[in-house]
Amino acid sequence: xxxxxxxxxxxxxxxxxxxxxxxxxxxxxxxxxxxxxxxxxxxxxxxxxxxxxxxxxxxx
Numbered sequence: 001x002x003x004x005x006x007x008x009x010x011x012x013x014x015x016x017x018x019x020x021x022x023x024x025x026x027x028x029x030x031x032x033x034x035x036x037x038x039x040x041x042x043x044x045x046x047x048x049x050x051x052x053x054x055x056x057x058x059x060x
Contacts, residue, residue, distance in 0.1 A: 026039060027040060032052060033049040046058075
């Protein structure tokens with residue numbers, strides 16, 4: 001079996017693992033009713049519509 005000859009430093013180890021810590025931005029989609037950006041498959045927080053139907057009553 002292959003065995004490491006020397007201990008791997010914290011810096012070298014963490015450089016290798018650095019891609020795991022990246023934050024991904026959530027994918028936004030445009031609301032078909034008002035055009036605001038919203039999370040996909042969710043009711044629009046601005047107008048209260050989902051798939052062209054009013055789900056939440058919003059005051060004008």
